[in-house]
Amino acid sequence: MRGRRLATTEELVAIVSPAEESEAAVQRLETWADDNGLGLQTVDVGDDIDDVYAPDSETLGVTVGGDGTFLEGIKQFSPRNVPILGVNTGTLAFLVRVDVDDLEAALTEVVQGRATIDERQQVAVEANGLEATGINDVMVKNVRPENPIDRKITKLDVFADGQYVGEYDGTGLAIATPTGSTGISLSANGPVHNPTNNSCLQIVPLHTHRMGVRPLIVSENTEIRIVCSEETDLLVDGGRFHEQLETDDVITVTGAKSTANVVRTSYDDDFFTAISELLGWGARDTAGKSIPPTISSESEPDSFEERACELAKEAVRSVRNPLRNLHGKVEKERYKTDASDVITEADYLSENIITTAIENEYPAHTILTEEGVHTETGSEYTWLIDPLDGTGNYANGNPNYAVSLALLENDEPIVGVVYAPETDELWSAIAGEGAYKNGVPVTVTDRNALEESMLMSGYDPEGTFLSYFYDGTRGVRRLGSAALHLCYLANGSADAVWEYDTYPWDVAAGIVIAREAGASVTDSSGTPFEVYGEKDRQELVASNGHIHDDLTTRLRDNEHLYNTVDN
Structure with missing residues (x-):
């Protein structure tokens, strides 16, 4: 989050x-x-x-x-x-x-x-009907005897993903998260973990009777099973959940599915x-010495475009959890023009998060979204947002959807960010500074023969683009998201993209990314594509550049593929 x-x-x-x-x-x-x-x-x-x-x-x-x-x-x-x-x-x-x-x-x-x-790792425990979650630790320990001279230790058999770890002989065990590493675990000589966005579990012996038995660290997905040899106390987070167990009872501990968001x-x-x-x-303990200056592996953004791009990345990543939580579970739907144009509550949730982030950082900028004008200020800078590109996919549980965010200067896109929440892929570009996927530079392919190329298409009402180009190429694919089509072109997963008609919010961010990766983006006549062209809904042709002339020539020779685009 x-x-x-x-x-x-x-x-x-x-x-x-x-x-x-x-x-x-x-x-x-x-x-x-x-x-x-x-x-x-x-x-x-x-x-x-x-x-x-x-x-x-x-x-x-x-x-x-x-x-x-x-x-x-x-x-x-x-x-x-x-x-x-x-x-x-x-x-x-x-x-x-x-x-x-x-x-x-x-x-x-x-x-x-x-x-x-x-996002703090939590621990989940089940035993004798108890189901509990904690952020610090699960402690399994001997029951305090009524008579102080009675037995004060317990034996616990421990298994990790079905493999026998061994018998722990002492006052008990602590199964700790990274957050809990500074509590009971540390007192028992366990290692300290930085808990920020860190996932693992520690198995820490308490008052062990064997010097060679040391703390173990396992992944958060490991299923730890503890078999009690006698009556045992089970405590979660210092007793916020408590259960007394009998001989041969089994405790199951693993990392919780949900994190604690601190x-x-x-x-x-x-x-x-x-x-x-x-x-x-x-x-x-520096004995009066000053703390040395911070050394950072990443330089701070110093230009307006870099700061805007960082804001866009933060904004689109902020919608990951809410969109994934609603994905395929949408209960409220209404239609704009027909049943294929679904607006869900997720659209509005995503839009609210992104527009609020922009307004806090750049209150003087104009903000336009798929649903209309959000803020009109008369600024030379305009943010163009599609909060959920591929809504039909999203509503039906298909993972091919994205969030698209572009910054325009006098109607020319200068920053583009596209984020795919289900795969956690983030494409970004600043005009003149290259294109990136998850921080790694990307470029288009170098194929120069249309017959050897993979194509992607958007809405194809009569199926004519598919039927014409499918056999003469390595295939035509359609994901249902223009933003993803352009990003896949940018990182070499496709060689060309054809869109029957587009809106500015569909493609503005993807165009910056594709162009910075080396793509050519035009209409079918070969004229450079403009986000705000003469038509409200525009055709778009994008390719790796090498096959562009061949592709547009074939499109012009078959005008029936595109000449019904609305003016």
């Missing part, structure tokens, strides 16, 4: 600890929410949020308290895929890093879409500062 989506926040739901300091923080939170036109609901820690949570609203979860309150927030917000921001009114807090003094500034940064979201702002300490200040990490 991307921070730009947070700019569409409509409602805050706060879980509040009973600490005296929390009352003053809530009052400040209420004032800030009112000043910013946002709804606010509060519940006491331990109470369920069902009565105040609106699933159809873009919600930000807030906890006011310490790490314990934050863990309660994770327990309630994560299953609902709600991002969570922690405000610290406790004492020592590791998960919660926003100080009360920074409450308003941090929240403002969040709703401006300038915060980031850490909001981070510039007012938070970074992870390494946090472990230094809170855990006394020795590598930062």
Whole structure:
């Protein structure tokens, strides 16, 4: 999940600890929410949020308290895929890093879409009817004996994906996530993991009776099965879920399917500062020396076009989760002109996230979307958005759909970004600076014979393009997304593209990407394609350049392929 989506926040739901300091923080939170036109609901820690949570609203979860309150927030917000921001009114807090003094500034940064979201790996556990999820750890330990001289250890047989790991002899085991690596796991001499977008599980012995038994790290997809040799206590996240197990009971632990979405702002300490200040990490004990300057592997964008391109990338990536969550499950549909032109609630959700991100960054720019004028400012810069190209595919569960976003300067596309949420492929280009797919440069093919080329076509009402070119080439493919057709041409997955008719939002971003990859983009007469041409709906011919003359000549010789395009 991307921070730009947070700019569409409509409602805050706060879980509040009973600490005296929390009352003053809530009052400040209420004032800030009112000043910013946002709804606010509060519940006491331990109470369920069902009565105040609106699933159809873009919600930000807030906890006011310490790490314990934050863990309660994770327990309630994560299953609902709600991002969570922690405000610290406790004492020592590791998960919660926003100080009360920074409450308003941090929240403002969040709703401006300038915060980031850490996707934290969670752990899922099943045992004896219990099904639970935690962000820190699952602890399996001996039951405290009533008589202090009775047995205080337990034996646990452990399997990983069906393979026998061994017998653990001691007070128990901790199965920890990267977030939980700084708690019980660290106390038992386990390694510390940077938890940001990191996925794995640790199997950590507690008070082991064998010096050679060390912590193990396995993938988050590993199914860990623990067989109890006697009565055992099972605790998730320090006892927020608890179950007492009998002899031969089996515990199954693996990485949870859902992540916890933790909001981070510039007012938070970074992870390494946090472990230094809170855990006394020795590598930062510089004995008065200044911290060296930051070394970054990526240079900061320094031109207007580079900054605009980075914004576009962030904006389209922000719609990945909401679009994938609704993909193939669309319940609300209506039609524009006919049943093949479906608009879904996903269109509007995607559009809202993207336009909000642009408005926050470039309020003076004009914004046009597939559904019409969103913002008209008279600026020389216009953002052209197709929030869901390939809607018919999307509504039917087909993965061939994309989000297309272009920036035009005086009607000429200068930045293009196309994102395919299902495959996580992102194409981008700035005029004059080359084309990229997921940050790697791409170029068109060098085939120079039409007979050896793979073609792609858009809407072909009579099937004439398909019938004419299919046998004379290596085939014709149709994905149902003009933006993807142009991107596949750009990265060499096709040699040419023909579109019977296009709208500006269909192709503006793809044209920048294709041209920067070396493609020729014209109409069938060979005239350079203009996003805003004389026709409202325009034919488009794009190729690797080598076969372009041959392709357009054959199209002109068979005008019935395109001469019915609407003027």
